[in-house]
Amino acid sequence: MHIHPLERKWIYLVLVVIGLFLAAIFYTALVRNIHPPSHLETIDSASLHLSKEFAEDKLGVWTEPDGTIKVTVVAARYGFYPREIQLPAGTPVTFRIASADVLHGIHIPMTNMGTMVVPGYVSEITTTFPKPGEYPMLCNEYCGLGHDHMWSKVTVVAKDSWPAAPGTATIGR
Amino acid sequence: MLDPAVRKLALSHFAVAFGTFGLAAVMGFYQVLERSGMFPALQSPGVYFASVSTHGVLMAYVLTTFFIMGFGYVTAVSSLKTPLWYLKGAWIGFWISTAGTVLAAIPLLLGRASVLYTFYPPVQAHAVFYVGAALLVVGSWFWCVIMIVMHGHWKKAHPGEAVPLPMFATTANAILWLWTSAGVAAEVVFQLIPWALGFKETVDVGLARTLFAWTLHPIVYFWLIPAYIALYSFVPKAAGGKLFSDELGRAAFIMLLVLSLPIGFHHLYMDPEQGTGFKLSHGALTFLVAVPTLMTAFTVSASLELAGRIRGGTGLFGWIGALPWRNPMVLAGILAGAMLVLGGFGGLVNASYAMNAMVHNTAWVAGHFHLIFGGTTIIMYMATAYYLWPRLTGKPLCSNTLPLAQLWSWFWGFAILTTAWHILGLLGQPRRISTVTYNSPLTFAWDPYVLTMVVGGTVLTVSAGLFVYILAQSYRQASTGTVPAYEIEYAEALGAVTRVHPLLNGFRAWNIAIAVLMLMNFGYPIAQFFLIKTFDSTPWGY
Numbered sequence: 200m201h202i203h204p205l206e207r208k209w210i211y212l213v214l215v216v217i218g219l220f221l222a223a224i225f226y227t228a229l230v231r232n233i234h235p236p237s238h239l240e241t242i243d244s245a246s247l248h249l250s251k252e253f254a255e256d257k258l259g260v261w262t263e264p265d266g267t268i269k270v271t272v273v274a275a276r277y278g279f280y281p282r283e284i285q286l287p288a289g290t291p292v293t294f295r296i297a298s299a300d301v302l303h304g305i306h307i308p309m310t311n312m313g314t315m316v317v318p319g320y321v322s323e324i325t326t327t328f329p330k331p332g333e334y335p336m337l338c339n340e341y342c343g344l345g346h347d348h349m350w351s352k353v354t355v356v357a358k359d360s361w362p363a364a365p366g367t368a369t370i371g372r
Numbered sequence: 373m374l375d376p377a378v379r380k381l382a383l384s385h386f387a388v389a390f391g392t393f394g395l396a397a398v399m400g401f402y403q404v405l406e407r408s409g410m411f412p413a414l415q416s417p418g419v420y421f422a423s424v425s426t427h428g429v430l431m432a433y434v435l436t437t438f439f440i441m442g443f444g445y446v447t448a449v450s451s452l453k454t455p456l457w458y459l460k461g462a463w464i465g466f467w468i469s470t471a472g473t474v475l476a477a478i479p480l481l482l483g484r485a486s487v488l489y490t491f492y493p494p495v496q497a498h499a500v501f502y503v504g505a506a507l508l509v510v511g512s513w514f515w516c517v518i519m520i521v522m523h524g525h526w527k528k529a530h531p532g533e534a535v536p537l538p539m540f541a542t543t544a545n546a547i548l549w550l551w552t553s554a555g556v557a558a559e560v561v562f563q564l565i566p567w568a569l570g571f572k573e574t575v576d577v578g579l580a581r582t583l584f585a586w587t588l589h590p591i592v593y594f595w596l597i598p599a600y601i602a603l604y605s606f607v608p609k610a611a612g613g614k615l616f617s618d619e620l621g622r623a624a625f626i627m628l629l630v631l632s633l634p635i636g637f638h639h640l641y642m643d644p645e646q647g648t649g650f651k652l653s654h655g656a657l658t659f660l661v662a663v664p665t666l667m668t669a670f671t672v673s674a675s676l677e678l679a680g681r682i683r684g685g686t687g688l689f690g691w692i693g694a695l696p697w698r699n700p701m702v703l704a705g706i707l708a709g710a711m712l713v714l715g716g717f718g719g720l721v722n723a724s725y726a727m728n729a730m731v732h733n734t735a736w737v738a739g740h741f742h743l744i745f746g747g748t749t750i751i752m753y754m755a756t757a758y759y760l761w762p763r764l765t766g767k768p769l770c771s772n773t774l775p776l777a778q779l780w781s782w783f784w785g786f787a788i789l790t791t792a793w794h795i796l797g798l799l800g801q802p803r804r805i806s807t808v809t810y811n812s813p814l815t816f817a818w819d820p821y822v823l824t825m826v827v828g829g830t831v832l833t834v835s836a837g838l839f840v841y842i843l844a845q846s847y848r849q850a851s852t853g854t855v856p857a858y859e860i861e862y863a864e865a866l867g868a869v870t871r872v873h874p875l876l877n878g879f880r881a882w883n884i885a886i887a888v889l890m891l892m893n894f895g896y897p898i899a900q901f902f903l904i905k906t907f908d909s910t911p912w913g914y
């Protein structure tokens with residue numbers, strides 16, 4: 200095979216650049232443990248209201264027995280339930296989200312809180328909000344004609360002024 | 373030499389392709405106006421999502437498939453210098469695909485298939501939509517078989533000789549398309565059609581999304597390869613030079629074929645139904661598929677530099693000014709390259725395993741793929757149409773300057789539109805919303821960019837209208853007898869290629885490589901839905 204010397208240099212350069220990109224991705228994934236929200240857990244979307252975790256009275260912000268903060272959310276046309284939540288800044292928060300009907304996507308702009316919500320599966324994502332403020336928690340995947348109106352309000356407050364959430368143990372989970 | 377039968381076949385394909393393009397462009401214009409919120413009379417989610425669905429299906433599936441088929445027939449006949457094999461089969465394919473397009477268009481336009489162009493179960497469209505989409509694909513398989521058989525016949529008749537590069541790339545694309553369409557075909561045939569007809573009550577959304585991801589990335593290369601063929605075969609010749617390297621061109625097309633198939637999971641990074649390991653593996657391969665594109669960038673730039681220097685350009689950059697910028701093919705090649713660089717950068721961000729979270733499903737994504745697809749790919753289709761038109765119709769183009777104005781406005785339209793979308797994406801605006809309703813101060817920052825988007829959309833609509841006008845007007849003209857004969861000319865390679873390694877002349881070994889890679893990357897991820905306990909979903913209207 201005939202390759203021009205300049206061309207050969209270019210190909211080496213390309214391979215080095217791509218190699219560097221890949222090294223950065225593998226480093227952050229394998230060493231720093233940064234992954235997209237992958238969480239293979241199935242659930243029956245048709246009976247969320249009967250489930251231990253996603254029944255209507257169990258949605259919202261909870262403190263787990265080990266002190267971590269958890270938010271359970273149901274996505275259903277056309278809203279995220281609950282419609283308003285308050286969270287502390289600078290603290291890890293784990294969202295667990297299930298869809299009651301179709302495909303949705305959940306996203307809080309200007310933060311890295313985002314995941315797809317696929318019916319039949321539980322989506323889980325843990326994040327820390329750096330700054331207090333008021334954010335729309337919106338649906339970013341087309342889910343039907345009311346899709347534009349699908350959002351909840353998230354208020355992030357300073358850690359000290361956050362009224363601690365009730366413990367999940369108190370409702371028998 | 374293009375005989376009248378092939379010319380008629382190709383022109384029929386192009387008529388469908390560019391006719392639907394004109395219709396879809398008007399819908400794109402409506403969408404930016406609706407989204408801007410400046411015209412309350414236009415506000416209607418029902419009309420908006422029907423329009424987005426139709427725009428996507430027409431642009432991504434109908435325009436591309438018909439253009440690729442028509443261009444493929446021309447390429448096969450003119451580069452191999454043989455008559456078309458199985459003309460009747462080509463027409464059967466054409467009519468099946470056309471019937472599919474019409475069938476799919478009816479529910480789309482009636483708002484009964486507002487499931488966007490990625491199908492999105494368990495939101496369910498009218499069954500006719502799925503059947504129409506399937507027929508469009510089935511018709512295109514006739515084209516694939518004809519390309520592969522013609523490639524084989526020629527090789528048998530010319531033992532040891534190198535298959536001409538344009539045909540080699542076209543065959544690669546036909547093979548790519550057969551592999552690519554298998555994923556969505558399985559989804560539509562085994563899941564969506566039985567479900568939409570009521571034979572099955574529920575659908576496994578995770579499986580459907582995985583099968584669609586199989587198709588969703590390589591299909592982009594199916595669209596892109598004809599643009600690359602024009603870059604390798606037409607641009608160097610139009611600029612007055614030669615193709616810098618034929619063999620590395622072959623290597624690039626093989627890499628595009630083999631590496632683009634097992635990478636679809638970068639569309640599922642944010643999905644819960646696939647594990648991190650497979651996502652990482654697909655992500656790594658996604659970066660490798662940037663290699664053939666960067667090789668193409670080198671070869672095309674080097675070929676242009678060669679041409680510029682032949683034309684008297686000197687110095688480090690002098691050759692750029694010496695290029696024939698007033699030749700539509702050269703101009704399109706340069707503008708396509710510019711948009712490929714910008715769009716490719718956005719694509720690397722999207723493909724980055726963890727960074728993707730920042731821009732996923734925001735307007736950034738729409739900005740990225742409009743640059744690559746609407747920009748790079750379609751601008752080369754346009755230039756190819758300008759080149760082929762006189763050779764297919766026997767009549768000159770109606771104007772020499774209008775095509776230049778059209779290509780420039782297409783470039784500037786996308787520059788304006790996609791800059792706004794990239795910024796809106798970083799500011800968190802989701803794609804696929806019709807109007808902004810979030811009662812949040814954060815979203816005020818979006819306003820100036822929404823206005824910019826309207827400006828870009830307007831420029832693009834004028835440009836699209838001009839394109840269709842030029843082709844229609846040129847077709848209607850009287851013959852002058854001054855146009856080139858019905859002959860297509862391809863760029864010669866700098867070092868004449870007589871013999872190439874069998875691996876660079878055929879696809880048997882590469883098909884095995886693809887099968888192995890596909891099994892490694894999609895085998896378990898598809899099998900898992902049958903091994904673990906999954907829960908299906910019931911259908912929902914739009």
Ligand SMILES: [Cu+2]
Binds near residue numbers: 302338
């Ligand atoms: Cu939604």
